Amino acid sequence: MPSVISTDVLIVGAGVAGLWLNARLRRQGFSTVLVESASLGGGQSLKSQGIIHGGAKYALHGALSGASEA
DSSP: OOOOOOOOOOEEOOOOHHHHHHHHHTTOOOOOOEEEESSTTOOOHTTTOOOOOOOOOOOBBBBBBBOOOO
């Protein structure tokens, strides 16, 4: 029997970006549903050898932006 799920945001993909977005949106009070067809962190996260940097690589003029927040 099909069920109905009500949510503010549907996130497709549970790699690093999807997990981060899910956590961030939930902290802001949104209801989220996260869907993934494989194991968590197994897609692009695995293909990049699991290397995650804090965003400092993309800083302009030595100033960090919101990209470094996690």
